[in-house]
Structure formats: structure tokens, C-alpha cells
Amino acid sequence: MSGGHAHALHLHGHSPVHNLAPQTKLVALALFIAAVVITPRQAVWAFGVYAGLVLLILVAAEVPAGFFLRRIAIEIPFVAFALLLPFVGRPPRLAVGPLAFSTEGLWGAWTILVKGTLGVSASVLLAATTEIPDLLSGLDRLRAPRLFTAIAGFMVRYLDVVSNELGRMRTAMAARGYAPRWWWQNKAPATAAGALFIRSYERGERVYQAMAARGFTGTMPALQSTPVPPRTWWVALSLPALALVVALIALVTQ
């Protein structure tokens, strides 16, 4: 058995943000990201407003800053690429001391950095305040294709099972003195990967039998979820609505 009682991105809590219905949070996230994406890059002030909104949710959701910062670190590989742009971009160039930055490249790096960070931040906040089963029922409520939510659900359900199996195989290998060091010692992991594939495939067959045994006809039944009153929608959508207004002002005034 693996440890944790929830996925690594989730932070258990009962803040107003945690308690919002998942479907409203999903729509709010999508709208917020849309607002960020359509904002012209020169409207630096607009991005400042967005960052303020993210900060507001961070505080309202009672997510500790350290937790949040560690999780948005996922964007670093992408950002590292953006940092190259000022050096490889086209002229005109801006001389700063001994270095010459491409202005076009600088704007490119800024856009990726700011839009990426805002998008990742908002997504991390959604993940921190919403359990995966709730996300799935929220998607179902929003009429996402049942096939999609079912596949995502199975993935979540069996990720632990399969990774435990992999863990046991690795233990079994280590228990018999397998301590790989060189590339040509890779036969055992390759075989284990194959075995894991076969085992998962067979498990898939058994799961299907278990589903069929309970009257499965090819369509997943609806996940239980409750409709939410309009007021909840207004609360959830007020922030992205503000962001959209800011984006429109930025678009018009540029």
C-alpha cells in the first residue's frame, strides 16, 4: 500500500474555495485562463491585476505559500526554455552592459513566463482545493463525454495499484541482488515493464468482467452530483468575470 490519503496536489481543508461546487471551479478556471491568454502582452498592469486575483484565492483557500510555490515549480522546465529567447531572438537588440538582448525575445520570454505562471497557479489552486472524484463528477456535470471521465477515473483508480505492482517487482529484483549501474544491465527492467503491461492488460479484462457482472452495458452511469443554485455560480464566476473585463479593457486600450 502506498501512503497518502489524497493525491499530492490536494490540500485537505474546508475553506470557502474548497466548498465551492467543482463544476463552478472548473468553469471559473477555464474563463480565467482565457482572460489571461487573450490579454495583449504590453498590458503589464492587467497581469498585475490577475496576479492579485490569484493571491486573493490563495489567501481565501488557506493554501500555505510554501505548498503553493513547490507545486508551481512544475513550470520550471518550460520557463527555462523561455529564458533563452532573449539571446536567440531577432534584432533589434537592447544592450545591457556586455550583453545584448533581442527586444522581441524579451517580450516573448515575458509572455511565456507571465501567462504560464498565471495559468499554472490557477490550476494548482484548483487541484489544491478539489478532490479528484469531485473534479470528475464536476466534469460529468458539465457534460464532458462520459467516456473521457470514465477513462480519467480508471486512471486515477488504478495508478496506485499499478505503481504498487511495479514497486513489488523492483523490490523482488533488489532482493535478488539486482543493482544496475550500466546501460547494458537494463534487461531486467525491460522485462519487468513487459510483465507489468501484461498484468495490467489482464487486470483490465478482470475489471471488465466485474463490470459486466453488475449489468454494465457499455455506458457508464452518471456520477452523482448535485446542481448548484445560481448564487454559487455568481460567487465562483465573479473573479474570472473581473479578469475578463480587465482583458477586454486591455484589448481596447492597447
Place this chain on the structure above:
Amino acid sequence: MTPALEVEDLWFSYPDGTEVLKGVDFHIHPGERVALLGPNAAGKTTLVLHLNGILTPDRGRVTVAGSPAVDENWKEIRRRTGLVFQDSDDQLFMPTVRQDVAFGPANYGLSGDELERRVSVALSAVGMAEVADRAPHHLSGGERRRVAVATVLSMQPEILVLDEPTSNLDPASRRELVDILLDLGITLLVVTHDLPYALELCPRSLLMDGGRIVADGPTAELLSDRQLLAAHRLELPFGFDPAFTRRS
């Protein structure tokens, strides 16, 4: 009285030609608790998959509470026979326990309050009401087995069929499962090679080997017949004597 389950002259071979069932014959009356004993590869699990129409026999017939298991009424047969599989990780596939227990009845068109009620009744019957919103992979092995039983109870089956219910359970979880199953008061078919468990739970046993039922009788009698057991690769645990066991 209509038998809860009737199996007549059942034959089955897998596509590769391996003959697994060679004329299985037995019936179970409503309210009976019957153990299906047999060594590995006796065909027990294959037989179980016939009991609710997942496998179709080459020859012979399965009837559940008067309805034949044929293509036209497979859906009703699957409701009537509640299968609990050996590996609970196969049985529990939904993101939460509640959704998993609701899966069966939802497939039969139940929804809303009625579905909600079925789920809570089934979970209470196995003492698992408080884990309804947990994810199955966060439960212990014993808890998972009990939830697995609830996932078929919610379909209100005529007969509950459990495949190796004690595999991977610690003694306390075994004990709890026995108590729950006895409390349910439902017709049971328990497939196992855990002989003490069979004796504890089921007054009657069927012994299966080589694709046939080779013995059918009171569990205590069957388990006292050392020659019979030895002939079919079954062994009592060291120091266990069925003659000295009486369930209080």
C-alpha cells in the same frame, strides 16, 4: 420450491481447446449456504463466470431463481447472481466507494433518492457506511472485501457468489466477514479451498475436481472423509479436526 440456482450438465472449453467443465450438475435452494470446494484448476472460477452469463456454456443450462441464463435475459440474470470477485481491486473500479456501490443499481436505471437509499442500505449491511466517500484504494484489504460485497448487495441479488473471499485477509477480517455473511441471511455460494472457512460458514459443500462435482453433502461429513479429500488434493490445516468444531 424453485431452486435459487440450478446448474444442469454444464460443459465448457476455452477457445484453445482446454476442457474445463465436464458436466457440472447441482442445485441450491433459497436460503442455503453452500461451499464449492476444490483444488486449483478444478474449474471453480470458470463455473462462477457461468452463473451470471459472463461465459456461455458449450452445453447444459444455468437457471437462476427460475430464469434460464440465456442471451435474452442476461441482464436480469446478472442482477440475480451477485458475483464477488477474488481480487477486490478488480471489483472496485470507481473513484469513490459510494459511486462503486451505486454502479450496479444505476445500470438498472435507478437514480436519485432510490439509488441513494440502496447504496446506504448495502453499505450499512456490511458496516461500511462511514467510508462511503473514501477512495477504494485507501481502504484496508478487509474493508475492501466488505465494500465489494456491498457493491453486489445493492443490486438485491437472489444469490451471492463469492470467489475465494478469504484470500489475503488477516484472521480478524476473516472473522468479521463470516459474521457479516451470516447476518445477511441470503443464499450463498462460497468458492474456496479454505476448508475451515467452509465449515464455519456453510452447512453444505460441493466438491469439484476435474470439471465435475465429485461429492455433495454436509460440510462436516465431507471434511471428515480423509480419503476423499486426499483423492482431490484437499488438505485440512495441521491440527484441525472438523469433528471437534461446533459453531456456537
